[in-house]
Amino acid sequence: MSPKGRPDGEFAPKRAGAEGDPGSPVVERLRAAVQANCHVTDARHARNMTLCTYLLEMRELYRWERGAPLATALPRAEIGAWIARREALWESLEDADYQPLPLEGQMVDPWDADAVNRAIAPFGLVYGAGVGRFGKPQFFLGRLARQEQREGMHILVAGHELARDLSAAPAAMRGGTVTIRLESLARVLAERAEAWAQKRHDGALKSALDAYGCVGGDAAALERMAATEAETLILHELGEREAGNALGPGWEDMLSRLVHRRAEVFVRAARDHLADCLVTLPALLGRDAPAPIHAWFAGLDGMRREIFPRAVDAYVSWRRGDGARALTAAITAGAAHWQGVCSRTLAVFEQDAGEGEVAIEAMSADPASRL
Numbered sequence: 001m002s003p004k005g006r007p008d009g010e011f012a013p014k015r016a017g018a019e020g021d022p023g024s025p026v027v028e029r030l031r032a033a034v035q036a037n038c039h040v041t042d043a044r045h046a047r048n049m050t051l052c053t054y055l056l057e058m059r060e061l062y063r064w065e066r067g068a069p070l071a072t073a074l075p076r077a078e079i080g081a082w083i084a085r086r087e088a089l090w091e092s093l094e095d096a097d098y099q100p101l102p103l104e105g106q107m108v109d110p111w112d113a114d115a116v117n118r119a120i121a122p123f124g125l126v127y128g129a130g131v132g133r134f135g136k137p138q139f140f141l142g143r144l145a146r147q148e149q150r151e152g153m154h155i156l157v158a159g160h161e162l163a164r165d166l167s168a169a170p171a172a173m174r175g176g177t178v179t180i181r182l183e184s185l186a187r188v189l190a191e192r193a194e195a196w197a198q199k200r201h202d203g204a205l206k207s208a209l210d211a212y213g214c215v216g217g218d219a220a221a222l223e224r225m226a227a228t229e230a231e232t233l234i235l236h237e238l239g240e241r242e243a244g245n246a247l248g249p250g251w252e253d254m255l256s257r258l259v260h261r262r263a264e265v266f267v268r269a270a271r272d273h274l275a276d277c278l279v280t281l282p283a284l285l286g287r288d289a290p291a292p293i294h295a296w297f298a299g300l301d302g303m304r305r306e307i308f309p310r311a312v313d314a315y316v317s318w319r320r321g322d323g324a325r326a327l328t329a330a331i332t333a334g335a336a337h338w339q340g341v342c343s344r345t346l347a348v349f350e351q352d353a354g355e356g357e358v359a360i361e362a363m364s365a366d367p368a369s370r371l
Helices: 025-048 051-066 076-091 113-123 182-199 204-212 219-247 250-257 261-286 290-298 302-306 309-319 325-351 353-364
Strands: 101-103 106-108 125-131 137-150 153-164 171-174 177-181
Touching: 025 076, 025 101, 025 113, 025 125, 025 137, 025 153, 051 076, 051 153, 051 182, 101 113, 106 113, 113 125, 113 177, 125 153, 125 171, 125 177, 137 182, 153 182, 153 219, 171 219, 177 182, 177 219, 182 204, 182 219, 204 219, 204 290, 219 250, 219 261, 219 290, 219 325, 250 261, 250 325, 261 290, 261 302, 261 325, 261 353, 290 309, 302 309, 309 325, 325 353
Parallel strands: 153 177
Antiparallel strands: 101 106, 125 137, 137 153, 171 177
């Protein structure tokens, strides 16, 4: 419980308004219910993170709750005390259930995002519910910045967020709906800019920050960068749909059943590459816009970078002015290679889930799985 006695993490709307405005009694009841579910998922899953990831995400959650500007220093002592209070709250919620959401005089299943979004659209709000990495449920409520239809998909773009959990994924797809969270994306970009400022290495991240005018960590520039990078996220989610069509429904079932962290990281990385080779990277190259390409490679890290070294080499050639020949070839080869890798992982898992997951972990270190 916070010093204010609020069970929702000390966050309160900054203003009250008409019934449809964020801060109104109607929206506040909804916000409080969504935030309560966010606390429940954090109580159940936050401690499964690595310590470094946990501390970084707690810092950004604190920043969001306090409304602190991006890329500004935060008081360490105050954050430490806040973390202790938050962890005490989570301990009280470890056995709590997710609660239904109050809408139009009825209680709605918190997983029924489509029904919630239909009800709150007149209020200019957007809601998201889904399952992220390592099986962690994720919820959020935000202001709707814009929406569009593209290639049969309904795209919702959220601006300021009113409720969120610890792991704020900037993009998600569920069914025929893609949700983009500009505020969360800006926070991810701010973290990258801060990390770069500590070492100031040359490379893709510096080139992206230079292209967007963000080298100084200016919050307004980061928000402008997020507005442009949202298009890359939309393209990726459209690529995820294409990858899903190619792999079939068994893929999502496999993801929901994986229990070994390295196996899940590997299969997600392989499918991400398939999605980007099918849609994202061809579209970015076709638009002849260097900044988003620099940004894509700036975000190529961890397992995704480890298993796709050809893309890294091709990016270097592109920067040296080869006319994108190496990058185009890598993307074309990648579309076939990653579909093959994904199909093999699915096949071994469906044959025997337990042994298949062990085999998938072995595949993650097999040079034949890399490109």
